[in-house]
Amino acid sequence: MPIWLQRQKYLIDFTLASLLRRRAKNLGLLLVYALIVFALASVMLYTHALRHEAAHVLAGAPEIVLQRMVAGRHDLIGEEHIARIGQVRGVQTKAGRLWGYFYDPAVKANYTLMVPPDREIAPGDAIIGAGIARTRGLSAGDYLTLRGSDGKAHTLRVAGLLDARSELVSSDLVLVAEPFFRAFFGIPAGQYTDVALRVRNAQEVRKVAEKLTLLLPDTRPILRDEVLRTYDAIFNWRQGVVAVLLLGAILAFVVFAWDKASGLSAEERREIGILKAIGWETSDVIRMKFWEGAIVSLTAFLLGYLAAYAHVFLADAALFEPVLKGWAVLYPRFALVPTVDGLQLATLFFFTVFPYTVATIVPIWRAAITDPDTVMR
Amino acid sequence: MIELVDVRKAFNQGRPNEFWAIRGVSLTVDANRVTVLKGPSGSGKTTLLSMIGCLSRPTAGRILFETQLLSGLPERFLTAVRRGTFGFIFQQFNLIKGVTVLENVMLPAYPLGGPRRRLEARAHDLLAQFGLAAKAGYRVEWLSGGEAQRTAICRALVNDPRVLVADEPTANLDTQLSRDFMGIVGDLRAAGKTVLLSSHDPEVYDSPVVDRVVEMRDGRLAGG
Ligand SMILES: Nc1ncnc2c1ncn2[C@@H]1O[C@H](COP(=O)(O)OP(=O)(O)OP(=O)(O)O)[C@@H](O)[C@H]1O
Ligand SMILES: [Mg+2]
Numbered sequence: 353m354p355i356w357l358q359r360q361k362y363l364i365d366f367t368l369a370s371l372l373r374r375r376a377k378n379l380g381l382l383l384v385y386a387l388i389v390f391a392l393a394s395v396m397l398y399t400h401a402l403r404h405e406a407a408h409v410l411a412g413a414p415e416i417v418l419q420r421m422v423a424g425r426h427d428l429i430g431e432e433h434i435a436r437i438g439q440v441r442g443v444q445t446k447a448g449r450l451w452g453y454f455y456d457p458a459v460k461a462n463y464t465l466m467v468p469p470d471r472e473i474a475p476g477d478a479i480i481g482a483g484i485a486r487t488r489g490l491s492a493g494d495y496l497t498l499r500g501s502d503g504k505a506h507t508l509r510v511a512g513l514l515d516a517r518s519e520l521v522s523s524d525l526v527l528v529a530e531p532f533f534r535a536f537f538g539i540p541a542g543q544y545t546d547v548a549l550r551v552r553n554a555q556e557v558r559k560v561a562e563k564l565t566l567l568l569p570d571t572r573p574i575l576r577d578e579v580l581r582t583y584d585a586i587f588n589w590r591q592g593v594v595a596v597l598l599l600g601a602i603l604a605f606v607v608f609a610w611d612k613a614s615g616l617s618a619e620e621r622r623e624i625g626i627l628k629a630i631g632w633e634t635s636d637v638i639r640m641k642f643w644e645g646a647i648v649s650l651t652a653f654l655l656g657y658l659a660a661y662a663h664v665f666l667a668d669a670a671l672f673e674p675v676l677k678g679w680a681v682l683y684p685r686f687a688l689v690p691t692v693d694g695l696q697l698a699t700l701f702f703f704t705v706f707p708y709t710v711a712t713i714v715p716i717w718r719a720a721i722t723d724p725d726t727v728m729r
Numbered sequence: 730m731i732e733l734v735d736v737r738k739a740f741n742q743g744r745p746n747e748f749w750a751i752r753g754v755s756l757t758v759d760a761n762r763v764t765v766l767k768g769p770s771g772s773g774k775t776t777l778l779s780m781i782g783c784l785s786r787p788t789a790g791r792i793l794f795e796t797q798l799l800s801g802l803p804e805r806f807l808t809a810v811r812r813g814t815f816g817f818i819f820q821q822f823n824l825i826k827g828v829t830v831l832e833n834v835m836l837p838a839y840p841l842g843g844p845r846r847r848l849e850a851r852a853h854d855l856l857a858q859f860g861l862a863a864k865a866g867y868r869v870e871w872l873s874g875g876e877a878q879r880t881a882i883c884r885a886l887v888n889d890p891r892v893l894v895a896d897e898p899t900a901n902l903d904t905q906l907s908r909d910f911m912g913i914v915g916d917l918r919a920a921g922k923t924v925l926l927s928s929h930d931p932e933v934y935d936s937p938v939v940d941r942v943v944e945m946r947d948g949r950l951a952g953g
Binding site: 631729 | 775776784785808811812813819823825826832837839845
């Protein structure tokens with residue numbers, strides 16, 4: 353083994369032995385430190401995964417949704433409108449959609465009823481989101497009765513549940529067949545809730561939207577990218593709130609770390625003197641303390657980050673859900689797909705490990721450059 | 730072997746509480762001899778020993794080790810000389826608490842980065858030589874005064890220095906242990922070491938193993 357490497361090894365071994373000597377103090381420090389990292393990393397991982405999820409879900413959404421407006425309010429759109437869209441160049445496909453909200457007084461929650469464009473559902477059947485299944489205690493084969501706009505009770509047979517993986521957006525969904533939907537809400541044939549448009553070229557989306565507003569002045573186009581931005585803004589805002597709350601905790605930690613690190617005890621000072629007197633160089637002493645800071649902060653970082661990972665992706669961020677998602681009865685309970693953002697990881701690392709290590713070294717450096725003859729006294 | 734030429738040392742130089750602890754000492758310490766610095770409290774023995782042992786630097790004057798001028802060396806080289814040439818036995822022993830006897834003995838060798846197995850073997854040999862073989866895994870707080878000092882001696886010897894420096898080595902020992910210590914000093918001399926002691930304990934300066942007693946008073950040599 354090369355000498356410099358063996359030297360580092362000796363220093364690290366001795367550092368570990370030193371850390372164990374002040375076990376209670378160092379364990380306490382490690383715990384507080386890890387807790388801070390845990391909290392910060394949880395927020396970061398959670399919001400990142402959520403945003404990732406939203407983007408993923410929206411990726412399949414149409415580029416433009418066209419709504420008809422009457423007196424500033426969203427209204428049904430008719431077939432003749434849809435036909436005229438065909439005149440706009442760049443529009444690849446167009447399809448009228450049927451969806452609406454339904455308030456269920458039984459559980460005091462809003463459902464989203466929808467006719468799926470891409471799957472056939474037998475009349476009288478329904479496929480429901482996991483949130484509804486949970487709150488109403490339903491499973492496949494059960495019956496769900498809802499009071500329609502005509503005042504009559506409509507009964508649906510639950511044919512299946514929606515995939516829980518996309519629960520973020522599907523928790524409150526009820527998929528039904530077109531005839532049922534029209535009868536339930538009293539929507540005449542040829543009328544739709546809105547129109548979904550696919551645009552071949554992403555660059556053309558804005559242009560198409562402009563043409564649509566000219567061609568159909570009583571409509572409003574909603575662009576997918578704008579929705580995405582709104583989501584982003586909401587998540588950022590929530591993250592900001594949590595960040596502010598955490599800031600207090602971080603400050604407390606910095607004070608704590610600085611106090612711990614800069615307030616060298618007389619005992620530590622004496623030890624530095626002894627080590628220098630028996631032949632350690634100033635740089636050896638500083639290196640040893642560097643390892644001390646690095647070992648504590650790296651361990652804390654790893655522990656905190658792993659705990660946060662488990663918290664967010666295995667325990668579904670149980671501690672944060674209320675703050676970050678807002679309150680809802682049909683609260684989506686979904687397992688986020690684990691994603692880690694390298695830049696976020698690096699940022700967190702830089703703002704925790706780096707200051708701590710520096711905070712431990714600076715006072716040591718001051719103690720280590722003094723003459724070692726004080727140990728003779 | 731060690732030559733001091735008109736060495737002076739001031740504390741707090743340039744400030745109102747400036748104090749000249751050493752006021753012109755010229756002295757030659759011979760190799761393979763036991764030399765004792767003797768003198769009343771405050772006469773500057775510790776200060777002089779620190780300068781000889783490269784723990785601090787003289788304010789004025791020169792210190793030579795063989796032909797090498799120590800007083801002008803930069804700190805890095807001074808540390809290297811201290812580590813390789815001098816072994817220290819302190820009055821308070823100055824062992825590092827919380828780690829084992831063995832680790833304490835090995836500490837001065839860490840910056841050299843030699844192979845661990847060889848270092849451990851050497852430390853075990855030294856401990857055995859001083860009757861501490863059974864205590865290698867002990868924490869130093871559990872040691873008796875005599876054992877602590879012998880641990881400190883092992884530590885001072887681990888890098889095989891040519892000169893041993895001991896400041897008031899018997900101040901914390903009873904008469905019997907002091908005699909034992911002087912016995913060890915005799916053995917070290919026989920093994921070819923140069924030993925430099927400071928003491929106002931007759932057990933030390935009247936011991937038969939001592940070759941030379943240098944008297945100090947008020948930062949100077951008494952009677953030259
Ligand atoms: N860092 C310092 N600052 C100011 N004065 C100091 C310092 N170190 C030592 N002195 C003074 O220098 C003088 C010599 O001190 P030194 O410790 O060398 O004496 P000594 O001969 O070893 O005494 P003792 O036998 O009591 O150990 C003393 O008067 C002491 O107060
Ligand atoms: Mg003294």
